[in-house]
Amino acid sequence: MSAGQDVLRAEGLGKRFGGLQAVQDVSFTQRRGEVLAIIGPNGAGKTTLLNLLSGVYRPSAGRLHLLEQDVTDSPIEHRCHLGLGRAFQIVRPFPDMTVHENVTVGALFGTPGTRLREAREQAWALLELTGLAPHAEKAAHDLTLLQDKRLEVARALATRPQVLLLDEVMAGLRPAESQEAVGLIRSVRDSGVSVLFIEHIMPVVRDLADRVVVMDQGRVIAQGTYREVTADPQVVSAYLGTEAELHA
Ligand SMILES: Nc1ncnc2c1ncn2[C@@H]1O[C@H](COP(=O)(O)OP(=O)(O)O)[C@@H](O)[C@H]1O
Ligand SMILES: [Mg+2]
Known part of the structure; x- marks a missing residue:
């Protein structure tokens, strides 16, 4: 088969x-x-x-x-x-956290046992992949709609x-x-x-x-x-x- x-x-x-x-x-x-x-x-x-x-x-x-x-x-x-990862039609990041922190949280919770340092590094790589690296330190609520969607994809990818x-x-x-x-x-x-x-x-x-x-x-x-x-x-x-x- x-x-x-x-x-x-x-x-x-x-x-x-x-x-x-x-x-x-x-x-x-x-x-x-x-x-x-x-x-x-x-x-x-x-x-x-x-x-x-x-x-x-x-x-x-x-x-x-x-x-x-x-x-x-x-x-x-x-x-x-x-x-299996999923990005939602309605974007729901943590609004007061930075873009980088949002993706780090995804990496921490997506793979149990992930260390913070590892999660932070993985988040950087995903920000590069999704084109969000220049906005890493912005608060999530300051993003444009397109950037929000990038963030949602990055967060979904953080669960590997x-x-x-x-x-x-x-x-x-x-x-x-x-x-x-x-x-x-x-x-x-x-x-x-x-x-x-x-x-x-x-x-x-x-x-x-x-x-x-x-x-x-x-x-x-x-x-x-x-x-x-x-x-x-x-x-x-x-x-x-x-x-x-x-x-x-
Ligand atoms: N939670 C729900 N309870 C009752 N009906 C629902 C629910 N979710 C979707 N529906 C109904 O199921 C059908 C398919 O909806 P949906 O899957 O959202 O379609 P699509 O995403 O293709 O527009 C629609 O008639 C919708 O009203
Ligand atoms: Mg639909």
């Missing part, structure tokens, strides 16, 4: 909220080193799926494997220790993930800024992390994703390269009449 290369494997994942089936029968795999995008119209179930992957929710159906371990019933912390989950990190960025954010995600990938991201800005998906999973009404309606899925009639019709531009 060549399954050793899968970092994530979802098999028939489902999540029901009362009468609403938010995610239904979702199956996909992410190979090591692959950048995987999850797209779909508003309300398709993308964020719920991410919450199932990270352990915020337990699925009402299906199994999830992370790095070949069954984590279907594992809490967030266990997944984090196995190698092998897989990083990103939920609409480009939201609110101007086009030039989202190009910078694309560069940031490429650096993360080049550092050896497999990235799974939700994004509604199609040029970003086109530029970054090795493979795309398309959701609509809780289900996966297509998977493949950007080119393949955007040519799929089912995908085109799912996007018809929505705000998102499929062929941007």
Whole structure:
């Protein structure tokens, strides 16, 4: 079996909220080193799926494997220790701490037993990687939106993930800024992390994703390269009449 290369494997994942089936029968795999995008119209179930992957929710159906371990019933912390990291759509740093301190905290808590000196050094390296080194001594509340997103990615990376989950990190960025954010995600990938991201800005998906999973009404309606899925009639019709531009 060549399954050793899968970092994530979802098999028939489902999540029901009362009468609403938010995610239904979702199956996909992410190979090591692959950048995987999850797209779909508003309300398709993308964020719920991410919450199932990270352990915020337990699925009402299906199994999830992370790095070949069954984590279907594992809490967030266990997944984090196995190698799953997550940056949130809503950025939540410690506002009065400096940028460097924020990332140091991530390094300290992300890997139990990490010494302060080690954590501080690791934080510096991540500030270099994410382009935040010049702002290291600023208070987190003084950052711009783009810098905040960089910080959120740096904090997620501080837990030394092998897989990083990103939920609409480009939201609110101007086009030039989202190009910078694309560069940031490429650096993360080049550092050896497999990235799974939700994004509604199609040029970003086109530029970054090795493979795309398309959701609509809780289900996966297509998977493949950007080119393949955007040519799929089912995908085109799912996007018809929505705000998102499929062929941007
Ligand atoms: N905690 C929740 N409780 C009840 N319904 C929810 C909850 N979270 C999401 N939903 C519903 O599940 C569906 C999918 O939502 P979501 O996963 O946020 O979609 P997306 O991220 O693709 O926009 C929506 O109909 C949403 O209203
Ligand atoms: Mg969402």
